[in-house]
Amino acid sequence: MKDTRLENNKIINPEKDIATFRKRIDDIDEQILELISRRLSAAQAIGQIKQQAGITVVDDRREGEIYQRLLSLNQGAVKTGSFYRIFRSIIAAGRGVQNQQSGAGEPPIYAVFGDPVGHSLSPAMHNSALAQAGLDGFYIAIRVKDLAAAVSGIRGLGIRGASITIPHKISIMKYLDQVDSLAADIGAVNTIVNRQGLLCGYNSDCAGAIKALAENTILTGEDVAVVGAGGGARAVGFGIKQEGGRLTIINRTPEKGEKLASDLDCEFKPLSEVKQLPYHIIINATSAGMTPNDNSVPLNTDLLESEMVVMDMVYNPLKTRFMAEAEKNGCIIVDGVSMFVQQGAVQFELWTGKKAPLDVMRKVVLDELSTP
Numbered sequence: 001m002k003d004t005r006l007e008n009n010k011i012i013n014p015e016k017d018i019a020t021f022r023k024r025i026d027d028i029d030e031q032i033l034e035l036i037s038r039r040l041s042a043a044q045a046i047g048q049i050k051q052q053a054g055i056t057v058v059d060d061r062r063e064g065e066i067y068q069r070l071l072s073l074n075q076g077a078v079k080t081g082s083f084y085r086i087f088r089s090i091i092a093a094g095r096g097v098q099n100q101q102s103g104a105g106e107p108p109i110y111a112v113f114g115d116p117v118g119h120s121l122s123p124a125m126h127n128s129a130l131a132q133a134g135l136d137g138f139y140i141a142i143r144v145k146d147l148a149a150a151v152s153g154i155r156g157l158g159i160r161g162a163s164i165t166i167p168h169k170i171s172i173m174k175y176l177d178q179v180d181s182l183a184a185d186i187g188a189v190n191t192i193v194n195r196q197g198l199l200c201g202y203n204s205d206c207a208g209a210i211k212a213l214a215e216n217t218i219l220t221g222e223d224v225a226v227v228g229a230g231g232g233a234r235a236v237g238f239g240i241k242q243e244g245g246r247l248t249i250i251n252r253t254p255e256k257g258e259k260l261a262s263d264l265d266c267e268f269k270p271l272s273e274v275k276q277l278p279y280h281i282i283i284n285a286t287s288a289g290m291t292p293n294d295n296s297v298p299l300n301t302d303l304l305e306s307e308m309v310v311m312d313m314v315y316n317p318l319k320t321r322f323m324a325e326a327e328k329n330g331c332i333i334v335d336g337v338s339m340f341v342q343q344g345a346v347q348f349e350l351w352t353g354k355k356a357p358l359d360v361m362r363k364v365v366l367d368e369l370s371t372p
């Protein structure tokens with residue numbers, strides 16, 4: 001059956017069509033309501049049986065299994081982020097009827113602070129991860145202009161953990177009670193853990209980049225070039241030095257590149273002087289190629305040769321022009337999503353103490369990026 005009647009590509013009776021779809025939605029909602037009510041009754045019955053038998057009522061593992069089974073049935077029909085949003089509410093309602101007498105506390109809140117932050121993929125990724133791990137809690141995006149007030153908000157509202165993104169990764173440090181030694185060396189914090197009111201800062205970009213690279217190559221003793229001299233380059237540069245890689249910083253603005261190379265005690269090369277790439281691993285830590293500048297590349301891609309490992313920290317678009325050309329030249333490519341998901345997994349583990357469901361996190365991010 002055709003859903004809309006078109007004549008010369010024009011809808012001929014919009015009011016009637018809208019009414020038809022609204023009726024369909026009303027009918028479906030009635031069916032959903034009936035099904036949810038039956039599901040809640042079953043959950044309540046299980047809760048009563050468990051209480052009588054002295055068994056712990058909420059079972060995180062069982063919740064994880066429910067998501068896993070439903071996800072395999074979903075087959076892309078509902079976007080993974082939306083899938084988790086919907087079933088999380090249903091499963092939380094089931095948990096609610098079981099928990100009524102158990103006096104469970106308020107769910108923890110997590111947030112990303114940035115400006116802008118509207119297009120952040122972190123809420124979809126972390127909310128799905130919390131659901132998959134069977135954990136209560138919500139992760140929200142907050143646009144922050146007044147950072148001092150926002151940090152007071154973490155303390156005042158008892159926000160359990162926060163991601164910090166552009167432009168606050170450096171300025172956040174002075175408001176924290178403790179900064180982990182690696183984050184202090186890097187000079188940037190992108191993760192806050194609230195330990196009973198003590199705010200501790202970490203840098204998960206560094207570990208995220210190194211984990212994404214480690215899935216594809218070793219770093220010890222390898223020649224590595226990082227293009228860029230901003231916060232991302234700083235984080236990955238520290239990680240490479242820690243892993244024993246031989247690092248060179250390449251940057252468009254020599255002064256900034258020289259400063260970073262001096263902080264990292266490594267070589268520096270101005271971008272304008274790069275005529276060959278005598279490195280095994282090349283990392284783009286610039287914003288070149290990021291939407292809307294999809295056509296831009298950080299350096300001349302004719303210099304990329306097969307057997308090189310090429311990583312792009314940019315993850316929007318999913319496959320940058322730099323990645324596509326590196327792949328064409330036979331390089332092993334590591335996309336920015338791998339780093340993004342790995343750094344998110346480090347955050348998740350710091351906040352919850354549980355292993356992060358990496359597969360689900362990656363799937364959600366890929367889904368969000370692949371549909372407009």
Ligand SMILES: NC(=O)c1ccc[n+]([C@@H]2O[C@H](COP(=O)([O-])OP(=O)(O)OC[C@H]3O[C@@H](n4cnc5c(N)ncnc54)[C@H](OP(=O)(O)O)[C@@H]3O)[C@@H](O)[C@H]2O)c1
Pocket residue numbers: 166205208228229230231232233251252253256257285286287288290296297298313314315336337339340341343
């Ligand atoms: N995948 C992840 O998890 C992840 C994590 C962090 C960051 N990132 C991404 O990494 C990129 C860099 O982030 P950042 O925080 O380091 O940014 P940043 O601090 O603003 O630094 C940007 C760097 O890019 C260079 N640059 C910008 N446009 C360029 C161009 N057209 N050609 C050559 N160099 C160019 C700048 O060079 P000059 O010094 O000459 O200005 C600067 O060194 C962003 O796209 C960000 O989204 C991804």
